[in-house]
Amino acid sequence: MTKSNLSLSRRRMITSLAALSGAAALPMPAWATGNMGRHGGAAVGKGIHELSGPKIDLHIADGRFATGGRSGHAIAVNGTVPGPLIRLKEGEDVTLSVHNMLDVDSSVHWHGLLLPFQFDGVPGISFPGIKPGARFDVPLRLRQSGTYWWHSHSGLQEQMGHYGPIIIDPAGPDPVAYDREHIILLSEFTPMHPHAIMKKLKVSEGYFSRQKTSASDDYPLSAEQRRMWGRMRMMPTDIADVSAPTYTYLINGHGPEDGLELPYRPGERVRLRIINGSAMTFFNVRLPGLPMTVVQADGQNVQPVAVDELQIGVAETYDVIVTPNAAGAFAIAAESMDRSGMAQATLTSQPGRKATFPALRDPPLLSMVDMGHGGMDHGGSGDKAGPAMDHSQMDHAAMGHAMPEASPASGHDGHDMGAMDMSGGMNMRDTSLLPASVKVGPGIDMVSMNPQDRTGYPGLGLEGVPHRTLNYRMLKSLAMDHHKRAPDREMELHLTGNMERYMWSFDGKKFSAVGDDPIRFGHDERVRVKLVNDTMMAHPIHLHGMFFELVNGQGHHQPRKHTVIVQPGSSATFDVTTDEPGDWAFHCHLLYHMHAGMMQTVSVAFPEGAA
Amino acid sequence: MRPSREALYQEHGGMQLFWFQGDRLEYRARAGEDGYLWDVQGYYGGDINKFWFKSEGEGAFGEAIEQAEIQALYSRAIAPFFDLQAGVRQDLTGPKRTHAVIGVQGLMPYMFEIDAAAFLSGKGDLTARIEAEYDQRLSQRLILQPRAEVNLSAQEIPELDIGSGIDNIELGLRLRYEIVPEFAPYVGIEQEWKLGGSRDFARLAGEDPSVTNYVIGVRFWF
Numbered sequence: 001m002t003k004s005n006l007s008l009s010r011r012r013m014i015t016s017l018a019a020l021s022g023a024a025a026l027p028m029p030a031w032a033t034g035n036m037g038r039h040g041g042a043a044v045g046k047g048i049h050e051l052s053g054p055k056i057d058l059h060i061a062d063g064r065f066a067t068g069g070r071s072g073h074a075i076a077v078n079g080t081v082p083g084p085l086i087r088l089k090e091g092e093d094v095t096l097s098v099h100n101m102l103d104v105d106s107s108v109h110w111h112g113l114l115l116p117f118q119f120d121g122v123p124g125i126s127f128p129g130i131k132p133g134a135r136f137d138v139p140l141r142l143r144q145s146g147t148y149w150w151h152s153h154s155g156l157q158e159q160m161g162h163y164g165p166i167i168i169d170p171a172g173p174d175p176v177a178y179d180r181e182h183i184i185l186l187s188e189f190t191p192m193h194p195h196a197i198m199k200k201l202k203v204s205e206g207y208f209s210r211q212k213t214s215a216s217d218d219y220p221l222s223a224e225q226r227r228m229w230g231r232m233r234m235m236p237t238d239i240a241d242v243s244a245p246t247y248t249y250l251i252n253g254h255g256p257e258d259g260l261e262l263p264y265r266p267g268e269r270v271r272l273r274i275i276n277g278s279a280m281t282f283f284n285v286r287l288p289g290l291p292m293t294v295v296q297a298d299g300q301n302v303q304p305v306a307v308d309e310l311q312i313g314v315a316e317t318y319d320v321i322v323t324p325n326a327a328g329a330f331a332i333a334a335e336s337m338d339r340s341g342m343a344q345a346t347l348t349s350q351p352g353r354k355a356t357f358p359a360l361r362d363p364p365l366l367s368m369v370d371m372g373h374g375g376m377d378h379g380g381s382g383d384k385a386g387p388a389m390d391h392s393q394m395d396h397a398a399m400g401h402a403m404p405e406a407s408p409a410s411g412h413d414g415h416d417m418g419a420m421d422m423s424g425g426m427n428m429r430d431t432s433l434l435p436a437s438v439k440v441g442p443g444i445d446m447v448s449m450n451p452q453d454r455t456g457y458p459g460l461g462l463e464g465v466p467h468r469t470l471n472y473r474m475l476k477s478l479a480m481d482h483h484k485r486a487p488d489r490e491m492e493l494h495l496t497g498n499m500e501r502y503m504w505s506f507d508g509k510k511f512s513a514v515g516d517d518p519i520r521f522g523h524d525e526r527v528r529v530k531l532v533n534d535t536m537m538a539h540p541i542h543l544h545g546m547f548f549e550l551v552n553g554q555g556h557h558q559p560r561k562h563t564v565i566v567q568p569g570s571s572a573t574f575d576v577t578t579d580e581p582g583d584w585a586f587h588c589h590l591l592y593h594m595h596a597g598m599m600q601t602v603s604v605a606f607p608e609g610a611a
Numbered sequence: 612m613r614p615s616r617e618a619l620y621q622e623h624g625g626m627q628l629f630w631f632q633g634d635r636l637e638y639r640a641r642a643g644e645d646g647y648l649w650d651v652q653g654y655y656g657g658d659i660n661k662f663w664f665k666s667e668g669e670g671a672f673g674e675a676i677e678q679a680e681i682q683a684l685y686s687r688a689i690a691p692f693f694d695l696q697a698g699v700r701q702d703l704t705g706p707k708r709t710h711a712v713i714g715v716q717g718l719m720p721y722m723f724e725i726d727a728a729a730f731l732s733g734k735g736d737l738t739a740r741i742e743a744e745y746d747q748r749l750s751q752r753l754i755l756q757p758r759a760e761v762n763l764s765a766q767e768i769p770e771l772d773i774g775s776g777i778d779n780i781e782l783g784l785r786l787r788y789e790i791v792p793e794f795a796p797y798v799g800i801e802q803e804w805k806l807g808g809s810r811d812f813a814r815l816a817g818e819d820p821s822v823t824n825y826v827i828g829v830r831f832w833f
Contacts, residue, residue, distance in 0.1 A: 105615075124619025128612050155622070200792075203630045203832070207792055214748035230721040233692055429691070442659065442688035498691050500718060503624075503658050510624030510658075516616075597624025 045080040046253035048165060048183055052087040054094055058108060060152075061101040065161060065189060067248055067255035072191025074161040075102065075152070081253045082185050082277065083150075083164030090145040090171040096138040098130060105129040105154050107136075109544070109585075110166065111315060112148035112299050112562045115140055117582025120544055122153045125585050125601055129154060145170035146299025147273040147317045149185070156194035158591055159279040163187065167273065168299075175478060176295045178271035178321060182262045184285075186312070186334050186343055187277045188247035189255065194279075194591075201241055201592055202502045208242045209235075211340060211363045219365060232428050234446075236365040237338075238499055238536055239460060241592060242280045244341025249281065251334065251345040259354060260345040266327050270347070271295075272320050276312045279591035282337035282538065282565075284311050284462060285318075287330045287347065288358055292320035294470060298561040300547065301478035308467035311337065311459030313540035313565040315589035318470075324349070331355035337460055337538075339363045364461030370536050371428065372448020372569030434534075438494050439508035444534065445498040446569075451532050454570040455552045460538065472572075473552045475559035481549060484556065487528035487575055493519075495566055495588070495598070497535040502596055504535075504588065510597025511587075518601035519586065521578035523608070530573045533566040539593065540565050541572075543602065545584040548574035563589060581606040629655045630832065635785075637828025639801075642819070644671040648826075654686065661686040663696055663716075668703070679703040682712055693717030700730055706770055708732045722746070737765035738773070754795070758783040767808055772816065774808015787830055799826045 044063035051057075058077050065074035065081050077083025088094055100106040107129050109121035119138040123129030130136045151163035165183050190197070200207040212235060213219055213226060221229075221236065229236050254260035264270050272292070274285060286292075286309035293304045296319035304321075312318055324330060327349040334343040339360050346355040429447050431440045438444075458469035497504045504510075521527060528551070531541055540563050547560040551573040558575075566572045587599035631653035639646040648669040654661040663686040668679030684698035693715055700710040714728025727741040740762050747755045762778040785799030805813045805820040813820040 122619075124612075124616040128615040198626070199628055199630075202626070202628055204792060210751050212748060212751060214750050216750050227721070233718050233720060233722055442691050442693075445691035500692060501658055501688070505624070512620050512622075512624030515620045595623060596626070599623050 042079070044074050044076040044161065046258065047080060048082055048085045048185065048252050049078065049080060050085045050087050051078075054092070055097065056086055056094060057097045057099060058083065059099045059101055060106045060108075060162060063161075065253075067189055067250070067253075068257035070189070070191050070248060072189075073193070074189075075106075075157050076161055077164060081161035081189075082187065083162070085164060085183060086150065086166045088142050088166070088168045090142050090168055093139070093141050096140065098136045098138070100130040100132055100134055100136075103132045105131060106157060106162070107152055107154045108138075108150050109153040110138070110148070110150050111542075112146070112317075113140070113166070114143050114545070114547075114580065117545055117580070117584060120582075120584065122544065122585045125583050126544075142168055144168060144299065145174075146296060146301070147275065147319050148299050149275045149277050149317065151277065153585070156198065156279075156591060156595060158277075159188070159190070159194040159197070161187075161189075163277045165273070165275055165277075175301055176271065176319065176321070177269060179268040180264060181271040181273060182347075183252060184272050184274045184332060184334075184345070185250075185252050185277050186275065186281070186283050186285075187250045187253075188242075188279060188281055189250055190242075190247050192246060197242055197246070198592055198595060202596075205500050205502070206235060206238065208246050209237055209240075209338075209340075210243075210245070211237050211338060213237060221365070232371075234371075234499060234536060236367070237363065238366065239364065240281060240336060240338035240340065241502075241537075241590070243336055243338050247281065247336075247341065249278075249283075249334065249336060249341050249343035251332065251343045254345065256342065256344040256357075261351060261354075262332070262345055262347050263351065264324055264347055264349055266349055267325055268323070270322050270324070272322060272332075273317065274312060274320065275317045276314050278314055280314065282311055282313050282459065282540075283334040283343065284309055284337060284459070285332075285334045286310075286358075287322060287332055290322045290324055290330050290347075291468075292322055294475075295319050295321055297475050297559055298547075298563060300560040302559055303476040303478055303557070305470070305474045305476075306468065307470045307474075309462060309465060310470035311462055313538065313563065313589075314591075315540050315542050315563045316561075316565070322347070329353040329355040331357045333358055335360060337364075339461065361461070366460070366536055366568065369452075369570075370460075370568035371446060372451045372534065373426070434494065434508075435492060437492070437507050438496065441508055442501065443498050443503040443505055443510065444496045444508050445500065446534055446536065448532060448534050448569045451534075451569060451571045453572065454567040455550065455572060457567050457570075459565070460568075472550060472559075472565075473554070475550070475552065476554045476557040477549075477559045481556040481558060485526045485577075488526045490528040490530065491519075492530045492532060495531060495533045495535055495539050495541070497537070497593075497598070499536065502592075504593040504596040504598035506598060506600050511599040512597055514600060518583065518603040521602065521604045523578065523581055523605045525578045526575065527578060528573060528575050530571055531564070531566045532571045533568060536568045537590075537593075538565050538567050539598070540589040541587070542589045543576070543584065543586050545580045545582065545602075545604075546576055546578065548576040550574050578604045580604055625657060627655065627657050629653070632830075632832040634830055635828055636830075637797075637799075637826040639669075639824040639826050641822055641824045644673060646671040646677075646824070648828075656686070659688045661694070663694075663698075676704050678705070684712060684714075686716070689715075690717070692719075696728070708734065708736075710738075719743075736768050738768075738778070739763040739765075752789045754787050754789065756783075756785045756787065756797075756799075758785065758801075764809075769812075772809065772812035774806075774810070774812060776808065777806045778809045779803060779805045783826075785826070785828075793832050795830045797826075797828055797830060799828075800824070801826055 063076040120126040148166040329348040455472035549558040635650040650667040652665040663684040665682040670676040684696040710730040760781040783801035787795040787797035789795040810820040
């Protein structure tokens with residue numbers, strides 16, 4: 001049985017290992033001296049140690065990670081996967097020192113932190129990277145609070161364990177009241193080398209899926225629907241590019257067989273800081289029998305909203321409050337979106353008492369809505385307020401594939417594709433619908449015919465569940481929006497791809513093809529960016545260096561986020577004030593999509609007169 | 612900064628890969644002497660431009676190799692699901708001819724994999740070959756693969772025993788089990804017919820123009 005290293009009460013701050021890093025007189029642990037050994041070297045610890053204080057040292061080194069009978073090479077930071085929790089306080093100064101003990105370049109990106117661009121940690125965009133044996137110091141004055149995380153931005157190191165949480169406590173009173181907190185850092189482990197994963201994705205479509213349609217499956221698809229998918233050369237099961245059993249899903253570095261326990265006392269308000277630090281996995285998070293009140297999204301406080309389940313995209317964070325009043329054990333179940341596996345931990349009032357975990361639900365399927373042929377508004381549960389933007393409606397009845405107004409398509413109980421006339425030879429790739437900014441080529445296998453704003457959609461597979469789910473339209477920032485200016489200008493960016501060739505790009509141009517031609521913003525512009533997803537996959541799009549306001553119909557309470565999921569075949573829109581000068585990365589946070597080219601540089605001009 | 616910038620661009624979308632596939636490596640049991648067949652291909656390159664190579668050949672045990680060839684092609688992605696391929700083919704048996712090759716390879720609607728090419732030999736003979744395969748998953752690992760191949764010739768080529776028109780047709784059905792996706796043994800049956808002039812050449816040579824092969828083999832890639 002493993003107990004959490006992070007069972008701290010709010011009033012009892014643990015300084016823990018922080019003292020070690022500064023005190024050279026003390027015997028240094030192996031990870032701090034670089035003696036972790038080469039591949040197959042020292043065993044990597046699990047769980048989350050806390051570091052705080054004005055100087056924080058991170059040592060990146062090789063190690064060997066094991067869970068549930070599998071083991072393999074990992075990159076550990078300060079000897080653990082995940083690496084340490086960096087706990088800071090708003091308004092204070094800190095120096096983050098990153099020591100690279102690997103024999104390859106490395107980096108740390110501080111995901112969600114506002115800082116000068118040269119410290120953002122993206123090799124090739126914000127700095128040259130950290131050479132083997134070198135140290136990189138990041139001096140920061142913290143001008144925000146909330147739950148964030150950090151991770152490598154070099155190669156595919158993030159997949160190998162190079163990530164950890166950040167908590168910045170507010171300078172003043174925390175608007176969120178809680179008695180105890182736990183980090184729930186979701187990630188994956190695989191003994192397979194990420195370069196091997198990348199190659200298999202490139203050469204063998206659907207390689208990692210064990211849930212494909214077959215002559216013996218029990219998916220609720222008619223023969224006609226199966227033929228339609230075949231005709232389009234696409235698979236309705238193309239939901240997660242990499243999944244279980246290749247991945248073992250982790251919470252705070254613990255696989256399901258590690259039996260992670262997180263304690264509580266009955267009656268406490270427990271704050272769960274949920275961070276999706278995985279490379280490729282969207283998770284459906286729930287604690288059966290225990291409602292969650294969402295209080296923060298991407299580190300920004302939101303008006304409390306009660307749900308029973310939420311889907312969290314890669315790189316997003318949600319803070320939720322749960323209040324277990326009675327003694328017992330609750331399952332913290334984080335099911336992968338494709339439902340091939342689950343990350344598990346137990347929230348328990350009695351050490352050793354394990355929760356009963358729910359079984360994996362039936363895998364969901366993509367539908368025509370995910371191909372941009374939706375005509376309806378996925379209002380989802382809860383708030384029905386529509387987004388502020390206008391969406392031209394097409395006459396679907398005239399097109400011969402009208403959908404009933406009722407339940408959305410997809411999910412085992414609501415496949416509406418049968419209601420549509422698919423026999424008309426619909427063009428899945430009408431490139432005349434694309435703006436001139438999109439480069440049409442083999443890298444685009446689909447164009448959304450009628451992309452809808454689906455910020456009211458709870459995420460694939462959650463639209464039919466019999467309890468409350470979260471969607472973006474339910475997120476209202478706690479504070480009023482300070483940027484009340486209307487956008488100075490609008491831009492539209494298309495998320496493009498080819499599933500078969502595993503090509504991913506913005507506007508049909510891979511990062512390797514764009515090179516030194518960034519997306520340029522003036523200083524302090526107010527820009528409305530509409531992201532149109534011309535693929536069948538949900539992409540978590542992350543902008544470095546600045547928060548944006550998600551255009552979700554909440555007026556001056558639109559939530560500020562650093563990462564937005566753009567649902568398949570649909571659009572999402574954000575407004576951003578470009579007040580952070582410098583070059584910033586902008587990319588899909590699915591690691592292998594980014595690596596395949598779905599990335600760009602955003603260059604914000606320095607204010608006039610600045611040196 | 613510049614080198615790390617170039618490395619970043621190259622890393623994010625500029626990946627070059629090597630892939631090798633043994634599509635069919637099989638033992639063929641049939642009336643008369645049993646035989647063997649190989650059909651391999653591979654490439655090196657990026658998303659759009661690749662160097663592609665192919666080799667296939669067959670023969671009967673205890674005899675000289677009946678037919679063998681190797682192709683070296685430049686392959687360029689011209690559509691989401693199709694590559695245009697052009698290059699040379701060298702025959703390794705018989706009159707050892709060299710051909711110019713132009714063809715397309717890709718995925719047709721309904722998930723048919725297709726490889727169609729035209730060959731112009733140094734002697735001026737024009738031939739063509741169309742291969743199509745379809746993978747029907749019976750389960751996540753068990754896959755039934757119908758396969759068809761048609762060889763065509765624009766003229767009679769007596770020294771190769773090929774008549775003009777349809778030279779031959781092969782229809783096969785292979786059942787493979789993917790132990791892992793990269794390695795799948797299979798069993799199957801393949802029927803080959805020589806037609807028209809080619810059939811006459813076969814009969815003259817005392818061969819049966821219709822042959823049924825019972826095959827056992829392995830499909831792999833890395």
